[in-house]
Amino acid sequence: MMISTKGRYALRLMADLALNDVGESISLKDISLRQDISVKYLEQIAGNLSKAGYIKSSRGAKGGYRLTKEPQKYSVGDILRATEGNLSPVACLNDEENICPRADQCLTIDFWQGLYGAINTYIDGVTLADVIKGADNSQKCNGCK
Amino acid sequence: MMISTKGRYALRLMADLALNDVGESISLKDISLRQDISVKYLEQIAGNLSKAGYIKSSRGAKGGYRLTKEPQKYSVGDILRATEGNLSPVACLNDEENICPRADQCLTIDFWQGLYGAINTYIDGVTLADVIKGADNSQKCNGCK
DNA sequence: GTTAATTCCTATGTTATAGTTAGGATATAG
DNA sequence: CTATATCCTAACTATAACATAGGAATTAAC
Numbered sequence: 060m061m062i063s064t065k066g067r068y069a070l071r072l073m074a075d076l077a078l079n080d081v082g083e084s085i086s087l088k089d090i091s092l093r094q095d096i097s098v099k100y101l102e103q104i105a106g107n108l109s110k111a112g113y114i115k116s117s118r119g120a121k122g123g124y125r126l127t128k129e130p131q132k133y134s135v136g137d138i139l140r141a142t143e144g145n146l147s148p149v150a151c152l153n154d155e156e157n158i159c160p161r162a163d164q165c166l167t168i169d170f171w172q173g174l175y176g177a178i179n180t181y182i183d184g185v186t187l188a189d190v191i192k193g194a195d196n197s198q199k200c201n202g203c204k
Numbered sequence: 205m206m207i208s209t210k211g212r213y214a215l216r217l218m219a220d221l222a223l224n225d226v227g228e229s230i231s232l233k234d235i236s237l238r239q240d241i242s243v244k245y246l247e248q249i250a251g252n253l254s255k256a257g258y259i260k261s262s263r264g265a266k267g268g269y270r271l272t273k274e275p276q277k278y279s280v281g282d283i284l285r286a287t288e289g290n291l292s293p294v295a296c297l298n299d300e301e302n303i304c305p306r307a308d309q310c311l312t313i314d315f316w317q318g319l320y321g322a323i324n325t326y327i328d329g330v331t332l333a334d335v336i337k338g339a340d341n342s343q344k345c346n347g348c349k
Numbered sequence: 350g351t352t353a354a355t356t357c358c359t360a361t362g363t364t365a366t367a368g369t370t371a372g373g374a375t376a377t378a379g
Numbered sequence: 380c381t382a383t384a385t386c387c388t389a390a391c392t393a394t395a396a397c398a399t400a401g402g403a404a405t406t407a408a409c
Contacts (some may be wrong), residue, residue, distance in 0.1 A: 123385085177326035
């Protein structure tokens with residue numbers, strides 16, 4: 060599977076923050092109850108998103124997280140990359156350590172690069188605002204793991 | 205990773221059959237030497253492709269495999285699905301056993317379905333003929349795992 | 350017919366990753 | 380002070396990826 064639970068939960072976390080934004084920090088406990096994801100797991104995911112600058116934390120009692128910008132300014136691609144790292148569909152396109160010693164001779168690499176491009180084009184073209192559009196209070200996904 | 209070695213090797217196997225087609229069966233041993241993939245692993249992959257009807261085997265000495273149709277009649281999507289099964293980027297879109305009990309309430313499912321669509325559109329739009337286009341004898345990928 | 354080469358079938362092992370839980374340190378509102 | 384949070388990172392478990400292995404069945408060539 061290309062996108063692990065971490066990436067999917069990150070998107071739900073961000074959507075939850077966007078939907079429930081009333082001007083104060085939202086705790087992971089609240090998100091946990093709404094989204095049915097353990098606080099401990101959410102902590103790790105929030106850590107990634109925070110390090111990327113996409114959410115801002117307040118520590119201590121009454122603490123929690125908020126978005127750092129408006130929902131329409133996040134692409135889903137950014138959110139997923141913050142938690143999943145590289146979204147390459149195949150190992151041999153990994154930027155960091157391209158382990159394929161013969162990429163220049165490979166018949167199939169152009170195809171994979173094209174697929175990678177198609178994926179990025181799609182995910183970068185959808186914003187967090189698009190994701191939460193049309194959501195009402197009953198549309199908070201609690202069971203989708 | 206979305207596409208495992210099996211799917212990538214399947215595409216290279218098919219490309220090898222297409223490139224080296226001179227009217228007789230090609231053994232996995234030959235493909236193994238050109239592509240640097242073990243015969244034993246190729247056997248499993250060829251089994252999948254054969255069951256899908258994409259290649260035809262001849263058993264015994266001088267046996268091997270051939271394509272069952274011209275390269276431009278295979279989409280890469282078909283080849284990948286034959287070995288990888290479902291190419292859904294997320295678990296909750298798996299057709300067979302959609303384990304998400306609240307898909308109808310899920311905020312993010314539309315996004316994932318859109319991504320799935322973008323992936324399928326791309327991979328179904330490229331043929332095996334496209335993949336081998338421009339290949340000469342030096343362009344057989346031997347090291348790309 | 351015997352041999353060598355090949356596909357066919359499926360079991361087994363090994364390694365890596367996903368998915369999660371856990372513990373305790375640090376910070377802050379009340 | 381206490382309760383409630385985030386923060387940091389280690390550890391565990393289950394699953395899947397990635398192969399290797401063994402032997403049966405089939406066939407061309409001699």
